[in-house]
């Protein structure tokens with residue numbers, strides 16, 4: 001019988017604390033699988049965020065160093081500069097990477113820090129109870145925009161990944177989602193590629209993952225997955241935003 | 256070994272490199288810009304890394320990352336910049352990560368000015384950031400001492416896994432003095448950091464975290480830190496006494512103020528006034544015990560600071576009402592001259608009748624009864 005499902009070696013055998021239908025559980029598996037596939041578990045150091053994934057160190061079976069809220073890419077810079085031969089990744093939510101940590105993010109990308117960032121975008125501050133995030137969609141209700149986000153009052157949703165594309169040091173930026181098997185496969189490839197970019201020493205790599213938060217969206221897991229397709233990905237379209245890796249060209253030549 | 260004539264900020268940079276620091280992350284601010292400027296070149300010579308960060312916040316968090324990796328690492332700044340670093344300093348303390356932070360204080364509050372000041376004594380010695388923690392604080396009074404304390408700062412940081420602040424001011428940073436540098440530390444001889452995040456090769460994976468959700472667990476962590484701070488207080492408290500043997504009045508001052516005080520004391524001694532100096536070299540831990548012991552024979556203390564009165568609170572706590580504690584200070588970047596201070600000293604001295612034969616002794620007997 002063909003084995004279709006295994007737990008990645010780089011995950012500890014702990015039960016996730018995430019809500020049912022939460023995207024974090026899937027993204028954790030994808031990151032751990034990429035670490036396994038590339039055989040880098042023993043030289044990988046992760047920087048978990050503040051937010052729902054703050055307990056990520058309970059799940060990833062690699063060295064993990066906790067950063068203050070928003071500062072993961074500065075901490076990752078320090079780690080990488082001391083240990084250029086190690087593989088450093090950050091795991092950050094939208095509030096972390098695109099609000100309080102905007103400066104750290106832009107400048108890490110601009111310096112071309114050779115680290116890999118996983119940016120989980122669920123359009124809401126999950127852990128603190130559903131406040132407006134920088135990526136909350138216009139009209140979307142949150143506990144601090146009860147009547148919906150009004151761009152003229154609250155600002156429009158921020159497309160951080162697009163902003164990072166103009167930074168010369170970023171070489172690979174892609175937006176994916178984990179709301180369907182097809183999208184999950186695409187996300188798995190992207191996350192692995194972000195690590196590969198680091199292994200090849202090319203520069204800054206980031207994968208933005210549109211992720212379900214059924215709890216704060218006040219939807220069933222199924223409706224949340226559909227909402228990403230129908231609504232969220234209209235504002236944050238999936239696909240490669242920047243790719244200067246040259247991988248595709250090389251693959252093209254090889255085939 | 257030959258002495259080298261160097262500016263304080265360069266001394267801090269050179270001593271850090273010789274003490275084994277290979278990583279510096281910082282952001283420009285006057286009056287300490289010569290530290291990053293010096294290290295931007297010097298670190299490259301020794302295969303180190305210099306990063307000019309986008310902010311003080313980012314730089315102190317890069318320090319956190321480098322420290323997690325087990326490196327000897329430093330950042331430096333001046334007052335407003337150190338305010339921004341406080342978040343990271345709290346995390347360094349909570350995560351128990353060694354790091355050295357140089358602070359060449361300037362006048363405040365707010366943007367203030369770029370003149371030498373001691374306005375951040377509270378911030379440095381009370382923790383500065385959020386949470387229940389302590390930063391070890393060293394206060395150099397000369398370029399040579401800045402050099403020696405920089406070596407000590409890296410050793411203390413590693414030994415106690417705690418942030419250490421070198422608290423100078425614009426004067427210490429800018430002045431030029433001859434310095435004899437100790438031999439460079441051989442990095443290979445430093446103790447292995449068996450807690451560093453170097454990748455889980457041949458060992459279980461490690462975590463370094465400051466989120467401790469269970470109050471019982473966090474309480475235990477806090478008590479663990481307290482035990483460490485107690486050990487630091489017992490073993491590392493440092494101070495200098497100067498002409499205190501026969502003194503009837505002792506000036507308490509640190510850093511630049513202590514230099515000024517020595518000049519003032521020389522002047523009043525020439526006038527026959529029996530005045531000495533106690534200079535804390537560690538501001539935290541504070542030399543409370545030697546101060547308290549001093550009050551068995553000296554009943555008059557004059558605390559002198561370049562601020563409106565901060566360390567004076569620690570002095571008052573230390574002497575527990577057993578001595579009369581007076582204060583003289585000038586804030587805002589004004590640097591008093593030895594003559595200014597000599598005037599204050601003699602005013603106090605004569606006012607308390609310390610010049611009268613047995614004056615001090617009578618009071619002493621009265622105080623002890």
Ligand code: SF4
Pocket residue numbers: 017018019021022023024052122126127212213214215216
């Ligand atoms: S609140 Fe949202 S993001 Fe947080 S665990 Fe629950 S579903 Fe996931």
